[in-house]
Every structure is written in structure tokens, then in C-alpha cells.
Amino acid sequence: MSAIKITALRKSFNRVSVLKDVSIEVQKGEMVALIGSSGSGKSTLMRHLSGLTFADRSSPSSVEVLGRKVQKNGRPAKQLRATRARIGNVFQQFNLVNRLSVQTNVLIGALSRIPTYRSLLGWFTKEEKLKALQALESVGLREHALKRASYLSGGQQQRVAIARGLMQEAEVILADEPIASLDPESSRLVMETLQKINRELGITVVVTLHQVDYAQKYCRRAIALKEGEVYFDGPIEDLDTALLTDLYGTNIPEGSRGYQANELPEKLSDFELNPV
Template sequence: MIEFIDVEKKYNNGTTALSNVNLQIKQGEFVAVIGLSGAGKSTLIRCINRIHDITKGKIMVDNVDVSKLRGRHIRKFRRRIGMIFQSFNLVTRTTVINNVLVSFVPELPMWRKVTGIFTKQHRTKALEALDKVGILDKAFVRVDQLSGGQQQRVALARTLAQQPDIILADEPIASLDPVTSRIVMDDFKRINQEMNISVIMNIHHVEIALEYADRVIGIRKGEVVFDGKASKVTQAILQEIYGGKWESDQATEELTAHVQ
């Protein structure tokens, strides 16, 4: 379980990114975090794995106060959490399998880190992860020869290879076309359901959030203004989350289509 207890995050310039956040997220949930740009969505998920440190309160993961972890303890903790970024964060001039193998580097002895020699077991796990996202046939292709959607699936495979309990996804489909976006979201949903991995996703595409997530958390100016089932989200709730800026005809059509 992930628990936010009276969490506040202030940046050095005085900006309050999160204020009085109280949440509980159970293992195996698929949660979409929505809101305007700058509302605090990315900060919320990045505090879970300590990319950002909180200013006040506690974040507990399985009854461990993550803000108190230091050194090897925080490194061990981060092995349980996969992070997916919009920019993929891949080494494009090498092969797909080499990018997945990177996930094993923290656990290697120094001589393997220096030489880049991985065990047969590591290679098998990397190939299995690629198979889970449907791109096993691309294992020995250079990453720069892949489409954006395929690259995001490589990033997802790299995360799966570390066998995480939680996947944090920061705008994972923002740079993808609509068709490819749904292929990637199908991967996330299948992994969530089949492997019981918690997925917490910061996403701008509201209609996709409502379609794929079990639960929606709406953030406005750093505060949680909605937390409930995706099926309970109405236009009035979206107006509240987006501060009255949920007004476009396209947005209305998207929500209407979902509700129907």
C-alpha cells in the first residue's frame, strides 16, 4: 500500500506544488492522475520514489516511511518501483535488448558493470520482458530504428525486467499518436491485471484515463479535489478539476462518448 499523510511539497522558489495530500493506493490498482499542466501531477508521482523529497508529512509504502530511507536502503527501495517517462530515456545507438539489460546494472558486481557482461539469466529475463510487451522480434534491432510507440514499449520492458511492485508513468503517451497510444495503454492495462502491479499514471488524455484507469485522482493547484472511480467522473467534476477550463466541444464529446 502507498499512503500519503498530510503531504506538502514546496520548491526552493517558494512554489507550493502539493498541499495537504492524503491518499491511500492499494496494491494492484490502476490510478490515473489528471489536472492542468502545473497542477502538481508529476510532483505527486515523483515523490513516491523520492525523485522529489516532500517538505512536510509522510509517504508510506508498506508501512515504511520512504522519506527516512538513505543510501543503499533507498536504492533497494527504488528497485521495487519502475518509472516510465514521456521521453523514453533510452540509448538509441544500441540494441533493444541492451536497453532492457540496463535494468540489472544496480545489482551487478563491479567487474560486470565495468565490462558490460551480463549473465544468461539476465538475458533470459530481458527477452521475457520484451515478449510481454510484444516486441521480442525487435530484441537485436537498434532503438533508433523503432517507432515512438515501439520505443515506449522498450522502456516498459526495461521496467518489467526489474520485476517491480509499482509502475509510475509520467505522461507515457504524450508524444504518441492516438492509435499507438492505445496499444501502449493496452500493455499497461494487461500488465496491471495479469501481474498485479500497481500503475499510477500522470496523464493529460482524460478520455483515455477514464477508459483504462480504475480510479481517478484529480489535482488542482496542488490539492486533491477528486478521488474516486473513473466511472463516477462527470462533466461537473472535470470542471472542478480543471478550474472551469473544461469547456471545449472536443472535451465534451470525448466524455459523452465515454459515458455512453
């Protein structure tokens, strides 16, 4: 069964076409990089997957996650709420409640599965609290469980967001520019965490990235958007310099692709895209 299936997706804002008949399929257990220049439609596409944005109603589009309809012809599916409970979202802005503890932020991932009265009271069982600690252990942050979320660094907060997805028992993680505002070391830890849960737990991960080198290092497949259309979809090693140059409209320095997992240069400036 496909984890994600998008068919003929179209989206316009103020009559400006942002997505143009996009069709994509992602298999369960894949970790896929969604790349492209700013304004190519990456974030808009991601928002359609969890029903935060809906397609143009004039388009015969369909979005399915884990075999369930999220939307069809620009209208939300009846089971959208239940489907959302199986999708974890990691945003660029972290989206944690800063005044709450790290553990409580993780426990929020369980809200879709507990009675309403308990969610209103913030009442979690001993077993749920233990599970939250286990999720934090998985992302390397158990020792920070009782700290306020605001005390953590940006990279640590992003890993808390991933732990929240584990608490949610999400089968698909959608990470939209999760390392855009992070330093290189924090970026590495976040991407390694996403890779770990993909490999060890079989969670499907789709991550949007501006950094081609991180896509090459952590993902086996890339989907590239250009001006709202699928420009490339295939193995990451097939993303050669010519394709990247055309995709970004830049000159890609020699040696900016094809690095193995243990060969990434220490200086990310080696990968800077130089305008033509």
C-alpha cells in the same frame, strides 16, 4: 498492505506552494490515473514517490512504497536505494540509451541486482538475456530485440521502457505522461501494455494523463489534483462532466465520459476540451 501511502505531503519551489498537504493511498494491484491540468502538481507528486524530489522539511510528511519509507519530513529514508529497485519508472522522454540495442536497454533494468563489476563490464548471463527477451515478448517487441533503440518509434520505445521495468522485477510502475507525445495508435498500445501487466502480473500502476478518455478507458480509479490539492479521489465512473468542467475550467463535450473499453471513438477530437 498499501502499495503507496502519502501523508501530508507539501512541496514548494521558490516559496510557491506546488503540493499542499496531499494524502493518498493506493492499494497493491490497482491501476490509478492521476489527472489534472498542467501545473496541478502531478509530475511533482510522482517524483516524490521514487525519491527524485523531496518534500519541504518543514512539513510532517511521509511517503511509503510497498511498506517502506521513501522519505520522511523531507529527508530520504535509509533504505531508499533498495526501495527504488522495486519501482519502475516510465517517463515521457522514453529515457533509453539510443546507441544500445533494445535488448540491452531492457537488461539495464537488472543492474540493481547484479554485482558492480558485471554492471561496469555490461556482462549479462544467458538466463538474464533470456529473461529480457521474455519481457520484450510481454510488450510485443521481441522481434526488435537486436535493433538499436533509436530505430524504434516513440510508442515502441515507451514499451521498451515498460519491459525494462519488468526486467527490474518492479512491483510498482510509475508512468509519468507516457503517451503525451504519441499518436493515437501508439498511445493505445502503450496503455494496453500497462493495463496488461497490471491485470496479468498484479503490478501496481500509477499513470499521469492529460487525456481524460484514456483514463476512463483503462483505469478504474482516478485521483485528480487541482492547484496542488486532491480535488477528486474515487471510481472513474464518478468523474462526471460537472467535475471535469470544474477541474479543467473548460466545457466538456457531451458524451466525453462513460465509454466502455470497446466503445472509444476513433477520433480523439471528440474528447477535445473546449475553453470557456
